[in-house]
Amino acid sequence: MSEAAAPVAKFIIAQGEVQQGIPPEANTVDGVTIETPASEAHGASFPPFDATTFPSQLLWLAISFVLLYTLMSRIALPRIGGIIEDRANRIASDLAEAQRLKTETETAIASYESSLAEARGKAQKIAGETRDKLQAETDSQRKALEAELGARLDTAEKQIAETKAAALANVRSIAVEATSEIVTRLLGEKPDAAHVETAVTTALKV
Template sequence: MAQTTHTSTGHAPAEHGGGFPPFDSSTFGGQLLWLAIAFGALYVLMSKVALPRVAAILEERSNRIEGDLDKAAKLKSETDAAIAAYEKALADAKAKAQAIAGETRDKLAAESDARRKALEADLNVKLAAAEQQIVDGKQKAMQNVRGIAVDAAAAIVERLAGQAPATDEVEAAVSRSLAQ
């Protein structure tokens, strides 16, 4: 089979050497030339055309991913800022509400205090007036008591002595006994 192929393909370097084809130096020149052309062409095509295209695709993708990650980070920081602002607003509102509540409470307390004081003053005035009235009443009553005592003394003396004593004397005697 080998022999027939040799003859059919015409010129085969091994025919005159008959040796091992990879060590047949008569084919080296041709192989080196074709290798130089083929590999040179491949190197130029890869380095100038194909690999830059793949690199561009990969870089574009990595840029895109990086950009998306940056965007996500930016959005996250914006969200964080919004949350912080919301929490601050909430805290402010709470503080404000507490302030208003405290103010209202103080105001109401002051008002009720003032009202209580006014009431107390009023009551004191009324109390003083009532006390005065009592004192007056007492005095008037005492005077009435004195009159009754004078009358009673005069009547007792009249009953006992049979004659009405002088009003001056009775009054003096009552005053004396009241003073005792």
């Protein structure tokens, strides 16, 4: 902007000369630096400092600015402000709606998860019950089987004992017969049956 300083300074000097009473021709020649011919188009003084135009400028500025202020404050600004406010309200309501939907979704997810957990728990319970039942069934079957097997074992043992006793009894009668036969062969006479019996009994006991 320093380039502008020189011409401005010259104009101000020119202005001063006018006020000192130097004729306008001298001023214009001096004041207009670049092109020389005096321009009669503008008056003797520098326009922004020409006081004769002040009343007119003030009047029309007052009228136009009051008009502008009225138009702005009554029509334009409330309208723009309204639009912006509407948008802000709309955004706020949209955000609230989004928030509402989000909470709704969250409750839905929560209820889904709780029902899922419940179902899972139920399934586990059912599985446990089934397992217990099967276990119990298996146990009872095993016990029954064991009892049956035990009973069979007992009868078998009893039978063995009976057979053994019977066999032993047979062994005694055979022994008695054999003894009396041996004695008959040796002595040539039949021994007393009672004697043989006691002798065998004694021998078997030893």
